[in-house]
Each structure stands twice: as C-alpha cells, then as structure tokens.
Amino acid sequence: MKKNKLGEFQELVLMSVVILQENAYGNEIERYLEKCLQERQSMGAIQTALKRMEEKGYLTSKWGEVTQKRGGKRKRIYTATPMGVKVLRDMRDLRTQMWSAMPDMAIGGEW
C-alpha cells in the first residue's frame, strides 16, 4: 500500500481520467473537476498531477486531435494503466475498510 501512495488530488484526477475515457485531456479534466468540486482548478495543479502519475506508471498518454480553439495544438489523451486502476481500487478498499471500523455514532444521522 505504502508504495502505491496517491495524493487526494491525484486520486481525483486519476478517477476523472477513468471516467472521461477517450475525452480525458487536461482541460476536460479541469471542467469535470470544476463541476464536481464547485471550484476552478489551476492548470498547474492538474498538469503536475498528470505528469507525476505518468512517471509513476499509473497513466499513459497519446496525442489526440487538433481543434481550432487550441490554436492548432494537439491534445494529449490520458488513459489509466492497469496499475493505476489497481491503485484506485486499493484506495477504495482501504476507505471501505476504515469506514466499517468507524463506531456507529460517527456515521449516525445526527452527525
């Protein structure tokens, strides 16, 4: 577990990549996260997360299409590697495990 550590923000980006599939490139990920988090994200943060995860081998990328909006520059489409997906699962399992260990009062309606 320790080896496959993922920051919270990186986890969100990675999930977005999986969700967006063929459309997973920088700006689209930002739009998606903005919708989910109700907050604009800086490109620097997203790009750093993408690059770091690619280095770790959780992501691969390939060149995508060109649009006029982008001034003739290609998109880079990211895809999660099996290892990336496994890390996501591990994270989820860890969380589920910990939630189930929580005393009842903590997740009761009163809170």
Add this chain to the structure above:
Amino acid sequence: MVNVKNDLPPRWPIWLLRKFLRPQYVEEIEGDLEERFVDDTERYSLNKAKRQFIWQSLKLMRPALIRMIGGTQNLNNIGMFKNNFKTILRIIGREKMYTAINVIGLTAGISVALLMLSYVHFELSYESSNPKSDRMTRITIDYMDGSSLIDQDAESYHLLGPMMKAEFPEVEEFTRAYRMSEAVLKVDESSFRAARVFAVDHSFLSLFSYSLMQGNEKTALTNPNEMILTESAAQRYFGTTDIVGKTIWTSVTNSELKVVGVTTDSPANSHLKFDILFSYSTMKQKLEERESPWNSNDTFTYVLLTEADKYDTFSASIDKLSKRLEAEEKIENERVIGQKMQDIHLYSHKSYEAEAGGNATIVYFLFLVALLVIIIAIVNYINLATAKSMDRAKEVGIRKVIGSTNNQLKVRFFIESLVINGMASSFSLITIYLLLPGFKAMAGLPKDFTLFDKGLFWLVFSGAIVISTLVGGSFPAFILSSFKPVAVLKGKFAHSSGGILLRKSLVVFQFSIAIFLLIQTFTSSKQLEYMQAKDLGLNSEQVVVVHAPPTRSEMVNFKLFRDELLNNSSFKSVALSTTVPGQPTSMMGSTTGINLINAVEEHNFNFFIYFTDDRYIPAMQLELLAGQNFGKGVYEQDVIVNEEAIKLWGFTDPSEAINQKINFWGDDRTIIGVLKNFHQTGVKEGYIPMIFRYGNFGDYVSIRTGAGDIISQLSQIESLYNEHFDSPFEFFFLDQKFDEHFKSDQQFQTVFSALSIFALLITCLGLLGLSSYTVAKRKKEIGVRKVLGASVSQVIALISKDFLWLIGIATLIALPITYYIVGNWLNSYSYRIDISFWLFAGPAIVVFLVALTTISSRTLSISKMNPVNSLRDE
C-alpha cells in the same frame, strides 16, 4: 469563430512557457491554455480572461513541469550540482581568508544598506497609514511683499474650509484642527499636562482615517464640550480605555468636557499627532469672538478632494478664490496655497508646522549612500573573484576539457556567488537584529518600529540577495568561462589585461566613494561643532524654565511665588514670558504689515511677537544695543525690537530706531529699546525679526539659578510651585532645549559617520584581500629582491605603490564632485563653516594612511620572511 486580433491571449506568457517548460510538454499545455482562454472569453470579460491566462501560465511554473537549468539531461545535471556544491564548499573551507573577507564585507554592506533603507522607507512612508492621504490637501497661507515671498504659514483662516466645500465641486469634505497651547487636565484629584491638543471638526476622524475603540463614531465631536482621547492618553490619565461618559476639566475651556470616545494612537509616520481632540464647536465661540475672522490664520485646514487627480483643478480654484478674497479686502499681501498632504513631512518647512518635518534631500542622500555601501561590498567580491581567476583557471580548464559547457561553468560561478551571498545574508539578518535597537535610537525612529514583520523588508532582502548574487557572480562567471582550456592547461595563461583594468577601476571607484563619504562626515561634524559653539547671544546656562500655571486664577499667586523664590539667594532672577529661546516659532505669534508711522515705503514683513515682563531681558542676559528695558511709564505703548527687525525698517544704527513709532494693529507704539540679535529658534534657523511687548503673563517662568546643588534647587522650586499653584509642576533646562535643535543634525551626523566608516572598512577589506593576493603572487619576486639586498621598506613601497597610485586617482576624481556636493550641503545652513583646504586634505590623508596600513599589514610579514623560505618552495 475566427479570433479577432484583440481576442488573442497575451504573448509573453507563451514565450515564458516555451522557455521554461520541458519541451515535451509545451504543445499540450499551450493548447490547453489557449482552449481555456477561449472558454474564458465567453465566461468573463476579455481583460479577466487575459489576467486568468497570465495567472494560469505563471502557476504552471512548477518543479514537475519546468526544465532543469542547462538542459534536460537531469541526471547528469544533478550530479554536476552536487559536484559544484562540493567544490565550492571545499574552496570556502580552504581559502578561509578569501571567504571571510567576502562574507564579512557583504554582511556589513547588506546590513548597513538594509538598515538605511528602512530609515528611508520610514521617512517616505509618512501619511501612508491614511488611505485617503492621496486625496488630502492642506490649505496654507503665503505672506507676500508685493510679488516676493516673505514667509509661509502652515495654518490658515478657519473660514476657508467651509467656503471651499460650498464653492468647489472637487472638494468633498474639509476638516480643521485648531492647535491649543498646552492644556492642563484635571482627572479626579490628579492633574496632567497634555501637549498635543487640537479642536477638530467631526469630519477629522474620517478624513484622517481614525477609528474609535470606544464611543460612537457617527456622533463623536459633533457637539460643543466633547473630547476624545487616544488610547495611550486614556491609559495615562485613567488607567483604562473604558471612559466614555466621564468628564475632564481643562484649563483651555476652564470647564468640564465630556469624553465621547477613545481613538487609536496617532501613527508615528503621521505629521499631525495628537493626544486629545476637542470638538471644534468647543472653541467656536472663542474663535468667533474675534473682531474679524480674517484677522487670524491659526487653524490647520485640510480638504478631501473627490479624486486625487483633481489637485490641479483645485489649485486653480484656490488661486481664483485667493484673488477674489484679496479684491474683497479680506486678505492683503497674502495668497492661499494648497499643499498635498503627502508632501508635508519631507518637503514642507513652513512656520507653525504641527511637527518639525524631515528633509527630502537628506533622505534621498542617505538612500544613495546606502546603495553605494552595498555596491562597494559587491565590488569587493567581484575584485577578489577576478583576482583569484588565475588560480581558478586550471579548474576551469580541466572542467572544459572534461566537457563542461560555458553555461555550466557560468552556473557554477553563480552558485558560488549564491553560497557566499547566502552566508552573508544570514549573518546580516543577525547583525540587523542586533543593531536595530541602537539604530532606531541613532536615527530617531519610533521605538516600536520593527522590520521583520514587513513584507517589503523581506522583498528587499531577497532582492538584495538575488541582485548581489547576479551582479557579483556575473563578472567571474563571464571572465572565467571565457578562458581557452588548451592555453590554460599548457600554462600559457597570461594575465588578462581586461581583468586587471576592471579591477583597478573598481578600486578607484570604491575609494572615490570612501573619500567622498569621509569628507562629508568630516565637514558635517565640523559644522555641527561650529553651530554648537556659536554664541547664542544669551546665557542659556543655569536657567530652569518652569511651565507657568495656565489659568488666571492660579496666576494671582505668581507674585508671591516669585518673591519667595527670590528670598532664597540660590535664585538670581525670575522672569515671565510667552515663550523662551530654543522653542519653535510656533510658540510665538507672528504678524505682518507692521510699518513705521512715517515709512516712506510700506512693506509686508513677518514679525514674531514676544510678550515678556520687565525682568526677562536681564534674566536671560540679553544685550540692549540702544534704549532701555521695559521700566516705568506706560508699558502698553512701549515695544522693544531686535536688530533683525530694525534692519527690515531700514535702520543701520540701533540708536536711530529709539523713539520711532510703529503702527501696531492700528495703535501707535514707541520703540524704547533695541536688542542685540540672539538665537530664538536655534542656531540653524538664523535670526528672526522680533517685537517684544510688555505683559505680566506668560506660559514660562525662567529662573536663573546660582551655583550650587541643582537637585536641591529644583526641589525648592517644586515645593514652592506646589504651594502656590494647582497645576502639575514641569520644567526643563534652557540649554537642553537648545541642544534639541541639533538632534536632527546629530542624528544625521552619527548615521553618516557610521556609514562612511563602514564604507571605508569594507573598501579596506577589499584592499586587504587584493594586496595579500598580490603579495602571495609575488612572493618569489620579493624573495629574489631581498636576496639582492632590498630592504623591508623598499619591498613595502614596491607593493603599495600600485595601490596608492590608484587611491591618488580616486582622490582626484572624488575631490571636485565632493566639493560640489559638500558646498551645496553647507549652503542649507544659515551659519556655516568655510570650505577650507584641510577639510578635504584631512580625510584624504586619513584614507591614504588607512590604505597604507592595510597593504603593509600583509606585505610586512612576507617581506620580513627569510627569502630562503619563499624561494625554496617548489
């Protein structure tokens, strides 16, 4: 959609990205950025989209995305970095003296410069705590004689404010501050004296941006007989700030005033500081009792303009108003002038200022000197580094052969510079921390002044590191990286004549500055000595000045008090007056338009009015040039004037003026005496024309004491005072009041001496480095010369010659510039020393001697050495 040109994002961030981002990321990120920009233009305004674009691009500068300096072969680079650091640390460890000289020099330079800059910043920060200050203008009055300016008054007529608000659309609000002479306050059973008391309009609080800690801001100071106190005044008088609703008796109104609020203390960098504010309407009646509101201009008036750039329009409006008032015969020989509030502290030297101002020239001068000191320190670094270049040539050669690029070598030397500067900066933080309390006292900065909580300080601090690293590192970097490796390794490396010339000119530059600073220091200390030694025209020693009780009812006892004092043989004389020498002119009244009854030509000079009793002139030991003191006869119609006054009326001989009559506000007054000029306001300001009138009242009791124990004399005075008066006893020594006038000069002098000594020390430190390097290089030559019979002094002369020659050139360059600057500086004094040969020769000789000592200290040990040792090497 086709982009119109305007809708394009700014270009420079893209340039920056291409430059700094890893090349493999550029296309993708640039595309994302542009796409986002197009989205943003639909979402926000174009400008905001552009701002977003810039902001987002800057936020992309992250370690994960930017390329490493010098290329993309990260692995290799990290290795090089490590290697660089290792060798740099080795050099630092090996060449201890070289490192010490550099670090000490830079530490001193950075600390001194930052301390000076903090002083400069404080002086320039006046009024900055008031966000409205850029829109605030003070209304002042110029006294004219025809078209020539006689005097400038910081105060103005109390009707002007309301008039301007009613008539000028660019005036949003006005406020007035009427300065009370000091007030005695009675709180419960104890009484206090408050020095800074003003009656102000309700608008004062909002215009000067003060907020109330207690009380209602909306209504405070709207009604008569209300007052607010500053936090520290409240603490002083009541021991608490919870005092709204309490009452205080004041001597100014002779009645009880209600406390309606407590405000924060005046900031140290505000020109109008106060302890207590009365509501303006409290004094309104007194002000309106006067025959005509146009007789006295004694109120500070400030107007708030609707916008800061309305100042020119406003000036034009005042100009028109001023002409109209003159046409309506409300004012005569005067003009109304607006003055930006932000200019008051440094640029305004009018009479009746609320507080003595600073001096812009000195502030900028010190700023310049601070920069020079830090430049001298950086120059040391450059000089030593380039001198060392020959030693380093081999290292450079080998690195080049191994495959270092020029850029990598440059980076290497910049890192070296960064390490040295980093060390120096850390030390300078400690130095500044240690020196700050002393510096504050020396420069007259407020006690609670701190540096370390100011963002600006850290900005300048990091700026200083970056700039000195870049500037200091660039010379060695460019010179050293340009060496040809093959030539160097073959040993064919010759002295680079460019480097030597650079070094020589930098030494000349450093010494020019040091000589200039030393001459300026020398001159200003001589000038200060001269002023302090100058005959005041009165005997200020052994005079105790006691504040007279402020109310008429208390003054009934004055005669008794005086007689009982004089019964004691310790007290020679006791006199009463409205002011005493050494006090600022604001303690006196002044008036224009007083002329001789039979004057051929009427003039509009500004005279200062002095009320004294008949004992004052002998008590102060003033000299009468002609005529007599106030004596028997009708005091009311007699005046005594000083030399300066009769000069204005055209008399050359004092006796001519005796029995002449002057028109004093419509009444005839006879001149019965002419006093020899004496310094009323301090030596710096020169003499002012004064008219003495008789009055058996006043704010000050001057008591001349005889020899004896001053402590017991004071306690005798105090017990008599407390016996006869209710007001608190307060006193000062007259000679100390005079010394206070030199405070700012003394501060300048101390700060400047410290600066120039630092500059000289840093320069000599550099010289020490250079000369010891030279000596080390010429060790063998010295050995040979000694074997051939050269004496120690011949060897020292040989080495020193080159350097002294440079200092000679520096002197020649510094002298004319210094002559000009020092001459100008002296011109700002009414009484000044003459520029003499020794004023310049003295400091120059000092510099020569110090330099010679520095050089010989290193040369001596080597020239004394047995030549066998130096020749046996190798």
